[in-house]
Amino acid sequence: MTPPLDLSRRQFLTASSLAAGAALLAGCAPGQVSASDTQTLQFWHLLSGGDGVTMSSLLDGVNDAQDAYRIRPTVLAWGTPYYTKLAMAGAGGRAPDVAIMHATRVNGWAPGGLLDDWDLDRLADLGVDKSTFPAPIWEKGFVGDRLFSVALDAHPFVMMFNTDVCDAAGVLDTDGRLQETASPEEFLDQLRTVSGTAEGHALSYGYLGDGAQMWRLFYGLYAQHGLAIELPLGGKAVIDKDAAVESLTFMQTLLDGEIAAAQNDYGSAIAEFATGKSGMLMTGVWELRTMQNAGIPFDATMIPTLYGTPAVYADSHSFVLPHQTNADETKRELTYQFVADLLKGSFGWAEAGHIPAFLPVTESAEYADLIPQAHYAEAAEHVVYDPTAWFTGSGSSFQEDFGAAVQGVLLSGDDPAAAIDRFEARANTMLAQPNPADPEGKWKP
Structure with missing residues (x-):
């Protein structure tokens, strides 16, 4: 003001x-x-x-x-x-x-x-x-x-990869970097190739009971569509349903038991990659020291741009x-x-x-x-970053609300469209409530 x-x-x-x-x-x-x-x-x-x-x-x-x-x-x-x-x-x-x-x-x-x-x-x-x-x-x-x-800083959600496993699978380029994939189909093909050489799964991704983990991957994929979720206070959430369903469905596809474990929590996913059993890991950069201490051969890169627009979830x-x-x-x-x-x-x-x-x-x-x-x-x-609203952000309940709405899709094959509807309804409930720090809505930046 x-x-x-x-x-x-x-x-x-x-x-x-x-x-x-x-x-x-x-x-x-x-x-x-x-x-x-x-x-x-x-x-x-x-x-x-x-x-x-x-x-x-x-x-x-x-x-x-x-x-x-x-x-x-x-x-x-x-x-x-x-x-x-x-x-x-x-x-x-x-x-x-x-x-x-x-x-x-x-x-x-x-x-x-x-x-x-x-x-x-x-x-x-x-x-x-x-x-x-x-x-x-x-x-x-x-x-x-x-x-x-x-x-x-920025601490983004990235993809680490075991260089020995991926080299054996033939998915590294001449510089030893992971070959680029530019569509969901190309990435899935790459992962299935890696699954043939990995002792465990091609990809480690933990999500059970962890709304933040589900949200980080989902919103990065959603943003790759060139879109952002809008949360106007007192209004209704603006979510592109087609892009949201497509992103969530892709996440569901990863958890087929071959590419990634159908049921994995955060700790189990970290352990699988840290012991050299999987080819790739989707995680935050804060796990870098964990992998260095584990002594495995690894590198890291942005999660592939699968929907046209480079975007990576971060805080x-x-x-x-x-x-x-x-x-x-x-x-x-x-x-x-x-x-x-x-x-x-x-x-x-x-x-x-x-x-x-x-x-x-x-x-x-x-x-x-x-x-x-x-x-x-x-x-x-x-x-x-998270959509701008008084109730979003790291350590808030927003990401856990998302997890509660969509975990059934990843765990049990529930309908992605219905899950997005549940998430949208929860967001609208929060949007109807004033910011506790400015209950009368008088503050202007």
Whole structure:
């Protein structure tokens, strides 16, 4: 919301707080950084396991490289617990200086005044602007014309392949890369060829009880039709039924017991590929370290473009400014510096499998030598995020709702068209409900 010309920005915030019962979003003017005192910046994130270890290493790097600030991280449980605590901290005036959010969750938060927007000029002064990001990743950070998140990465849904198994099947090109397939029929033929050499299945794909896994593959295939699902608040979901049914039917075809196991959960699929029994695996880039530790020969690529338009489902870990009613300008200035420092030093994040959003990292000679990461880096130019709505995004119930609607298709051969109808009905039920962060629908970006 842009303040009226006859109000100062701070007066506007005060008036809006009284009227709405909560502070709205505000950018902050640049402050002066003291070179004499090291400031402690509170940083919340939800990264655990291997990602948590990698993030800790990156934070050590930025802390050791300068004396102006020290990052004090707080790690909270992934998903609903994290977002609940972050929202409560913002509403209660105890927000950290900076936090990580999934880019797909930001649209639901911005109207509630839980986030401050980023100052584009201040970021640009630090070498961070739209020219240093792939277009779809930079644009995802905006709600209206205001930037509310700055992406650290893209973590897409990709396809890993066992190079020994696929080489024996004769489906690698002269460079050792997986031969391209450009239609569902070509890809199915390739998979059936691989099934003849794999000890287990041609493809490992786990979906049982995991709505996110079902959604990642489905929405990537749907987007390859050159389409996007639209979820207008107060309206009806816009879904191309033919494309949706075609995508879901193709997923059903994969689970024939030969190409892929008819019933497989996430862990079983990971284990099958990690033990060298299958030829390919559809998974997120976050499993790269798992496969490296398993010691199998593998490479990775984008999931083939089967319906004409290159598209890959992804989300992004993004930096946000949890709202602070009276932000300390010295710390706010240093927060900008921290984010710029981490983006520029994010090569270690690439080593963990994620695609750094900062183009100078992925366009470097060092990154070109990073295999298999460099082989799927192009996915950053074709990422597709969840449909924009207050109830979508990683860690929300939206993807589980999708799974509940369609699992019977994959598990029992239920009618794909009926499953899409169930999903659409659920989406329409959610669209009829207001954003809890803006129940009266008054906020304008």
